[in-house]
Amino acid sequence: MFDVFFSNLPYFMKGAVQTVWLALAGVGFGTIFGLIIGVANASMGGGVAKFINVYVFLIRGIPVLVWMFLAYYMLPQLGLIIGDLFAVIGSLILYTGAFVSEIARGAVLSVPKHQIDSAKALGMNKFNILRLVIIPQAMKMSIPSLLNNSVMMIKATAYVSVVGVWELTYAAREVVERTLAAFQVFFGVMCIYFLICYPLTIVASQLEKRYSYEH
Amino acid sequence: MNTDKEVPMIQAKEIHKSFGDLKVLNGISFNVKRGEVIAIIGPSGSGKSTLLRCLNFLEEHDNGEILIDGDPLGYSLNENKTRVRQSEKEIAKLRSNVGMVFQSFNLFPHRSVKDNITMAPISVKKIKISEANKSAKKLLDKVGLLDKIDEFPSRLSGGQQQRVAIARALAMEPKVMLFDEVTSALDPELVGEVLYAIKQLAEEGMTMVIVTHEMQFAMDVSNRLIFMDSGKIIEEGSPQVLLKNPNSKRLKEFLHRFRSSFA
Numbered sequence: 001m002f003d004v005f006f007s008n009l010p011y012f013m014k015g016a017v018q019t020v021w022l023a024l025a026g027v028g029f030g031t032i033f034g035l036i037i038g039v040a041n042a043s044m045g046g047g048v049a050k051f052i053n054v055y056v057f058l059i060r061g062i063p064v065l066v067w068m069f070l071a072y073y074m075l076p077q078l079g080l081i082i083g084d085l086f087a088v089i090g091s092l093i094l095y096t097g098a099f100v101s102e103i104a105r106g107a108v109l110s111v112p113k114h115q116i117d118s119a120k121a122l123g124m125n126k127f128n129i130l131r132l133v134i135i136p137q138a139m140k141m142s143i144p145s146l147l148n149n150s151v152m153m154i155k156a157t158a159y160v161s162v163v164g165v166w167e168l169t170y171a172a173r174e175v176v177e178r179t180l181a182a183f184q185v186f187f188g189v190m191c192i193y194f195l196i197c198y199p200l201t202i203v204a205s206q207l208e209k210r211y212s213y214e215h
Numbered sequence: 216m217n218t219d220k221e222v223p224m225i226q227a228k229e230i231h232k233s234f235g236d237l238k239v240l241n242g243i244s245f246n247v248k249r250g251e252v253i254a255i256i257g258p259s260g261s262g263k264s265t266l267l268r269c270l271n272f273l274e275e276h277d278n279g280e281i282l283i284d285g286d287p288l289g290y291s292l293n294e295n296k297t298r299v300r301q302s303e304k305e306i307a308k309l310r311s312n313v314g315m316v317f318q319s320f321n322l323f324p325h326r327s328v329k330d331n332i333t334m335a336p337i338s339v340k341k342i343k344i345s346e347a348n349k350s351a352k353k354l355l356d357k358v359g360l361l362d363k364i365d366e367f368p369s370r371l372s373g374g375q376q377q378r379v380a381i382a383r384a385l386a387m388e389p390k391v392m393l394f395d396e397v398t399s400a401l402d403p404e405l406v407g408e409v410l411y412a413i414k415q416l417a418e419e420g421m422t423m424v425i426v427t428h429e430m431q432f433a434m435d436v437s438n439r440l441i442f443m444d445s446g447k448i449i450e451e452g453s454p455q456v457l458l459k460n461p462n463s464k465r466l467k468e469f470l471h472r473f474r475s476s477f478a
Contacts, residue, residue: 114317114319114321115321115323117273117317117321118315118317118321118322118323118380119323119335120273120307120310121271121273121310121313121314121315121317121384122310122311122314122334122335122339122383122384122387123307123308123310123311123312123335123339123387124307124334124335124338124339125303125304125307125339126303128338128339132323132334132338133323136325136326137323137324137325140325211325213324213325213367213369
């Protein structure tokens with residue numbers, strides 16, 4: 001029944017590798033970027049926070065696909081030739097960063113004030129309070145949301161096919177156009193996406209255990 | 216560090232503090248000598264805890280001056296006698312001279328008892344890990360919790376957590392210890408162990424300011440009692456005299472209400 005899918009499996013696996021690569025670059029760097037600006041937003045305030053808020057509202061209020069189109073069509077017109085792959089990866093990084101920054105900001109702000117008071121009373125400076133008290137506690141709270149966001153953004157890598165960047169969904173469409181076996185191809189591709197996303201939940205539960213403590 | 220034995224360990228001069236329109240501290244002035252133990256009593260909302268928090272600059276006073284061992288904390292006066300806020304680095308350094316223990320313990324839940332005690336000495340005072348561990352063991356032994364060194368705070372009773380909090384504050388070798396209603400959140404049967412630890416410190420000559428509702432304890436442990444109401448010091452003096460023969464009508468009322476609630 002799945003003969004078309006299995007006969008094209010090596011091709012799909014190549015597409016899956018490209019999807020994982022896009023996810024690692026876009027979602028991975030986007031998460032790191034978002035964590036940094038989210039913590040900065042919560043702990044620095046002033047002009048930095050305002051600037052980050054504008055960035056978050058701007059990015060979050062527009063679909064990632066539109067950002068990809070903008071990056072793909074607009075940047076070359078502005079004389080910035082970065083290639084379609086980097087345009088979509090850039091969009092993924094900025095989009096993931098905006099969402100992750102809000103997760104990080106929320107987690108940092110949810111660390112009880114008395115924790116910060118007691119660290120201050122011990123003579124700890126802002127950096128040490130952030131490093132030793134706030135971030136470890138915020139980390140625990142943010143893991144489920146970060147996992148959720150990562151899975152969503154990994155799936156959003158499928159959008160890049162719309163602007164002509166080749167990856168798993170693009171490969172699937174090519175095979176369907178050639179064979180018309182839409183059901184078995186997309187069913188198989190669905191399983192591959194699941195296999196890409198599922199290990200993340202295992203990593204997240206390990207991280208939750210690593211950062212677990214009772215209040 | 217000030218070596219002049221005559222310089223009071225704490226000098227609070229005309230401290231004013233408001234939260235919006237609410238005036239919480241209304242010109243508080245008092246000194247604490249080296250080795251002296253001061254207990255502050257007063258009704259809820261009288262400004263006791265705010266005063267204590269001002270003494271290590273967890274709350275910024277609007278006016279007045281606080282000196283710890285002769286050094287201004289939070290604000291210094293420049294040549295023109297204008298207040299200048301100290302840098303965060305300076306404030307953090309000066310704060311490490313003032314240990315504080317809170318009502319709700321405030322231990323770091325993600326770190327073990329040992330880490331709770333060694334975290335600040337290692338990160339602030341740059342003490343070697345091995346030395347910090349040795350000192351943590353000594354302090355835990357002192358508060359009777361050496362066997363809990365590797366536990367997490369959530370596995371300890373309230374009284375045990377509060378004793379760890381005392382050990383954690385002592386690990387910074389502060390010149391002064393501030394206690395903010397440290398037994399208020401404890402079950403009655405756990406109060407004794409915390410008060411015993413504080414008494415021990417008093418006997419060792421630690422300078423302390425204690426905000427408490429434990430009148431008997433205040434009488435036993437303190438050299439001087441301060442009664443506060445509406446952001447002002449209403450009366451101060453020897454605890455034996457003050458609690459038995461209060462001068463002010465307000466303290467009489469307070470003590471009467473307090474005693475009748477336990478009758």
